[in-house]
Every structure is written in C-alpha cells, then in structure tokens.
Amino acid sequence: MDIHLFFLTLLSLIFLTTLKTKEYLIYSIKRMFLTLNNIQENWLKAVVAGGYTRACLISLVKTDINQFHSDAGNYVENKQRTTAHKQVETNCSSCKSLADVLECPTNGYCKGKPCTLHAGKRVDINHACVILMQYIVKNHKHCRPSWKNTDVTHWGSDPWSLAGCFLPRDGYEGANTAEDTDLNGFLSVILNCEIFKQYVNDWEKPDNICEKARKALNKFRHSPTMSLSDEELTDYIGTLKNHLENSGPLKKLPDVQDAVLKLSKLEK
Template identity: 30%
Template sequence: MEKRLLTKEAHNWLKCMIATYTTRDVIAQLAELGFNTFYTDIRKDMLAQHGILETTTCSSCSDPSQQCRLCSEIGNRIWKYHRFKRTHLKGPSWINTDMTKWCSDSWELAKCYMPPTGYKDKPSADKTDFNGIIGALFNCIWMQNYFTNDL
C-alpha cells in the first residue's frame, strides 16, 4: 500500500468519504419517500381544486406545449414548489424529466429539482449522487415538511 494512505490525514479523508456515503444513503431514502408523498399530495390537491380523480393517469404527454389538463396541473405544481422559480437563475430542470412517467414514477418529479446536467438518466434515488439528492430536497420547498430547521 502507498505510504500516503497510511497517514492520519488519509484516514480522516476516508472517514469523511464513509460519512458522505452514509449520509447519501439516508437522504436517498428520505427523498424517495418524500417525492412519493409529494406526488400523492399534489394529486389530492388536484382532486380538491379541480376534481381530477387520483385514479386518472396519463402516460402520453411529452410536449410541454401540448399537455392534457392533468399533466399541465402536475407541471404547474412542480413549478410552484421550486425554490428559485422567480429568479432569473433557473426554475425546474425540465430537461431532466420524462413527463410521460409523471403519473407512474415520482422520481421523474424529483429530477425537476436537480441540476440540469447529469441527472436525466438517473432512474431512482438509489442511483443518484449526493449532489442531485441534496438539490432535489433543497430546491423543492414542499420538502420543508420533513425538516424542523428552516431550509
């Protein structure tokens, strides 16, 4: 083994790496649960506000300019809960998401809150890195429901 890896500094870096992986695993579970619940919550809201039944689903809309009412309302809520929707910076990363899966895979909602590069092909929380998961939890203000501290 290389001598540098035997130093106390190297051991501390290793501990940091293990802590980061452990944290990632825990927040990945939180994000998976959180975005499932987020989807359920926005469907309840759509039922209450527009009478769109929770059993109604769509898997055919892929063009944001030609969405059905259901997909349009989901998109509106994704936008509404984005932390930076009103700044010139960003808003949802629409390029990341496959909107034909919005009703069947809540991770496609989560991906709207991640950085716009590097996450389009991430199919689940388990396959997403620390940065993507933190971005999703922080940029989606609905996730404040899971935190005592003000994000």
C-alpha cells in the same frame, strides 16, 4: 513542483550530503510520507462520511417524494373539478413530451427562435399535466424546475419522475430512481422541494444548513488533489452532522441517528 520530482530531488540530496544531513533528510522524507498517508486516509474517510449521509437520507427522500406525488395528484383532481374541464384525468397518457405541457418560451427547455421543440404546439391550460407542471413550479423554492431531468410520460405513474425536477440541471439525466441518485442530488431535492422544508430549520435562507452541507460536499468532490487535511475533514464531517441534527423531525429518524454516530466515530 511535481511531487515525484520533489522526492527524486530529496533522494539525490541524500547521496550528495554529509551523514548528519542525510539523517535529517531521511527523517524529513519519512514525515512527508506519513503526512501523505494521513491526507489520503482523510480523503477516504470523507468518501465514507458521504456514503453514511446518503444512506440515511434515501428512505426519507423516497417516502416524501411519494407523498409529494400523491399530493400533486390530489391537487390536479381538485383543480379540474373547479374548472370547466370536461373530465378529471388522474393518469394522463396523451402527453408525449414537455412540449405538450410547457408554454413557449420556457427557460431551460425551449431551443431556437422559433422554438424547434414546440413547433407550433399549443397547451391546454386545463390539461392534467399542465396543472401538475404548475404545481411543480409552485413547490420549487426558486420556481425553476430542472425540466431536462424529468420525463412527462411517467408523471402519472412514477413519483421519482417528479423528483427529477428538483435535481441540479446538469449531470443527472440518468438519475431515474433514488438508487441512481448521489448525495448531492438528495441534498438538492431537499433544498428545492417545499415538502422537505420541515427538515431544514432555516430552509428559507439562501445559505441554510443544508446548502452549506451541499457546498462542503462539492468542494470535497471537486478537489484536484484528492486529499484533505485533518482540519478540512473535521469541518466537512461537522457540516454533514449539523445538517442531520438541525431539525427535530430529521434528527429523530433512526437512520439519521445511526449515521450521526458513525460520522462521530470517523472524526476520531
């Protein structure tokens, strides 16, 4: 039943019943309003909890993606030195699209038969961006990067362009910087990029503590009622805290310790 219709029905009953029944109905309505206020307050607390968690992870994710970008550049240089490639390219500017880098067909990128994106293009396997692409695939937990979220023309100069490969496939086309990326995006990068393995004790497991935090977040985000019970709020905040406190390198970070304290206060 629609909540507004429900309350209208209760109000109608007040005028049609005895005094004693009226008093009981009024008491019941007050209790319902208090409950509604509580679950709405819980929803707002959950929003704040997500904000605290995102804020404590942004610096970590940016720093490690910068390191990943540097490691990738070194990998490309070393790989080219051991091949017959004519020169070492550290900052390619010749690739105009992923069709210059990815073999055809590539799941999640190629379209049509024959592929309208490649249109007969052939890839030089010793090209810097091709080697970098292979490094990205190698370091993706499932070897299935999100190619639609990255721009190959920025690979040499912008570390976050590589982070896009580890974001969810849908909903992140405009996440061109860490500041544009939400908590679900950060958790996905941590889950998918091997450089973050040290921050999740059970990273290799499909349902690890970080994945549980991501699932809890998405369950909250996609709730049609925009409400949470006390128990649901406690479970949600507890799951976020478990993720932040699950490994030594993560829980030692000052930003993370501050976030855990703030999350604990929200639970009370």
